[in-house]
Amino acid sequence: MEMDATQPIFRQLALRIEQGIVDGTYPEETQVPSTTEFSAFLRINPATANKGINLLVDTGILYKKRGIGMFVAPGARQQLLSSRREAFTRQYIHPLLTEAARLEITPEDLSEMIRSTAADLTTTADTTRSAL
Amino acid sequence: MHVTPNTVPETAPAGIRHTARDVPFGTTSGTVAAASFRAEPASSGGHAADALSHEARPLPAGQPINPEAVISVRGLRKSFGRKEILHGLDFDIPANSICGLLGRNGAGKTTALSILSGQDRATQGEVSVMGREPFEDVETASHLCFARENQKYPESFKAGHVLKSAPWFFESWDQDFAERLVRMFRLPVETKIQKLSRGQLSSVAIVVGLASRAPLTFFDEPYLGLDATARQLFYDVMLQDYLEHPRTIVMSTHLIDEAADLLEKVLVIDDGRILMDADADSARSAAFSLSGPAAAVGQLTEGRSVLHSRRIGGLSSVTLAGQPDAGLAAAAAEQHLEIGPVGLQDLVAAIGSRPTDTVGENAAETPKESR
Numbered sequence: 001m002e003m004d005a006t007q008p009i010f011r012q013l014a015l016r017i018e019q020g021i022v023d024g025t026y027p028e029e030t031q032v033p034s035t036t037e038f039s040a041f042l043r044i045n046p047a048t049a050n051k052g053i054n055l056l057v058d059t060g061i062l063y064k065k066r067g068i069g070m071f072v073a074p075g076a077r078q079q080l081l082s083s084r085r086e087a088f089t090r091q092y093i094h095p096l097l098t099e100a101a102r103l104e105i106t107p108e109d110l111s112e113m114i115r116s117t118a119a120d121l122t123t124t125a126d127t128t129r130s131a132l
Numbered sequence: 133m134h135v136t137p138n139t140v141p142e143t144a145p146a147g148i149r150h151t152a153r154d155v156p157f158g159t160t161s162g163t164v165a166a167a168s169f170r171a172e173p174a175s176s177g178g179h180a181a182d183a184l185s186h187e188a189r190p191l192p193a194g195q196p197i198n199p200e201a202v203i204s205v206r207g208l209r210k211s212f213g214r215k216e217i218l219h220g221l222d223f224d225i226p227a228n229s230i231c232g233l234l235g236r237n238g239a240g241k242t243t244a245l246s247i248l249s250g251q252d253r254a255t256q257g258e259v260s261v262m263g264r265e266p267f268e269d270v271e272t273a274s275h276l277c278f279a280r281e282n283q284k285y286p287e288s289f290k291a292g293h294v295l296k297s298a299p300w301f302f303e304s305w306d307q308d309f310a311e312r313l314v315r316m317f318r319l320p321v322e323t324k325i326q327k328l329s330r331g332q333l334s335s336v337a338i339v340v341g342l343a344s345r346a347p348l349t350f351f352d353e354p355y356l357g358l359d360a361t362a363r364q365l366f367y368d369v370m371l372q373d374y375l376e377h378p379r380t381i382v383m384s385t386h387l388i389d390e391a392a393d394l395l396e397k398v399l400v401i402d403d404g405r406i407l408m409d410a411d412a413d414s415a416r417s418a419a420f421s422l423s424g425p426a427a428a429v430g431q432l433t434e435g436r437s438v439l440h441s442r443r444i445g446g447l448s449s450v451t452l453a454g455q456p457d458a459g460l461a462a463a464a465a466e467q468h469l470e471i472g473p474v475g476l477q478d479l480v481a482a483i484g485s486r487p488t489d490t491v492g493e494n495a496a497e498t499p500k501e502s503r
């Protein structure tokens with residue numbers, strides 16, 4: 001499994017598990033893979049894998065059932081969604097507005113572009129669905 | 133492996149190692165002559181390691197032996213005749229970790245491992261391995277496996293003989309595991325050791341190193357002569373077996389990118405000195421690169437610790453110690469300079485790319501107390 005070099009690996013593992021919780025791979029109150037399993041599968045040192053998992057225990061996303069393993073905490077998905085929504089403005093809207101300003105696109109033009117692109121995507125999706 | 137004064141080729145490999153992410157400014161074609169890349173020595177005075185963050189710096193000299201560590205080395209010097217190879221090493225290796233001993237050929241990796249395994253004696257300094265002085269110590273030797281491709285065996289030995297005699301030396305030897313490894317690495321057990329290829333000799337070392345399950349296992353460049361598939365097989369099976377049977381593994385390597393993610397601790401050795409001593413996560417964030425028009429790069433890097441820099445035409449790319457602060461990031465964004473990550477391989481190349489003469493001069497200029 002390829003890890004990118006910009007971030008510590010334990011943080012990348014934590015992000016990967018968070019993504020799994022958000023997209024439903026790891027539903028709440030179900031068990032996530034162990035340190036050993038993540039280590040062998042991702043080809044990373046187990047101390048690193050452990051650090052990533054502990055990061056999520058510290059933030060209350062995972063909890064430990066003694067003798068069994070790590071589980072997704074109730075409410076974890078909602079917690080991740082709200083923190084990611086907060087980050088959304090900084091991560092996506094700010095660079096979007098910066099680039100738009102460079103290209104002399106006004107915020108009004110931009111919201112119109114977003115609306116029509118969204119409409120196009122919906123139409124495409126509908127067409128695809130009816131074609132199937 | 134010393135270069136004569138005024139020759140540059142020692143620095144060239146690091147300077148021209150350009151992957152896509154190393155050359156972010158549009159030199160997409162391969163037509164740029166390698167010779168036009170000019171590797172420059174670090175512009176900061178003193179040792180390159182001095183520029184690294186606190187977490188990545190080598191241990192200071194003069195500390196007592198650490199009884200918690202499985203290996204603890206203080207002020208280790210080794211000379212062969214008049215020539216000093218190790219110039220005073222200080223480091224600890226924690227028990228049950230996988231530690232990478234990284235450095236270029238001739239840096240002193242094998243010499244250090246020979247001393248740690250008790251096969252050679254330190255000229256000066258303290259060496260503690262599992263709480264004992266290792267040189268020719270039977271007790272230490274019974275818990276230790278030094279796996280290397282150029283291991284000497286009796287003349288008539290076949291690989292099969294090696295595997296049959298191994299249980300005499302290693303308490304925890306696992307014969308079933310050894311036989312599985314022989315099949316995995318397709319090792320011909322009926323062929324005389326002398327007739328084996330280099331890759332097959334490496335495979336013998338790997339089988340012995342892993343199946344010995346020694347509490348302390350050294351792999352000295354275990355990949356010599358192995359193809360990429362066999363190397364990946366080795367990394368996978370080593371990690372899997374380490375997960376099931378935790379023990380201390382020290383692996384010397386210069387194929388750093390391949391092994392980096394498996395490591396918990398990293399020691400970088402160059403010209404007989406430890407240049408970096410860090411946990412693998414700190415090592416990964418110990419440096420970053422800044423690239424773009426040379427003038428702008430030069431302006432932004434003024435007063436900072438430059439580990440390595442190279443230029444092509446009006447463009448420049450520098451490796452800086454630490455992580456970019458907010459001010460630098462903002463200035464770089466404004467001037468369209470690119471900030472990028474520096475992998476462990478590139479970092480080791482950056483801090484170890486200077487000709488040995490330069491290192492020597494700097495060492496002579498810098499008073500001992502200040503390092």
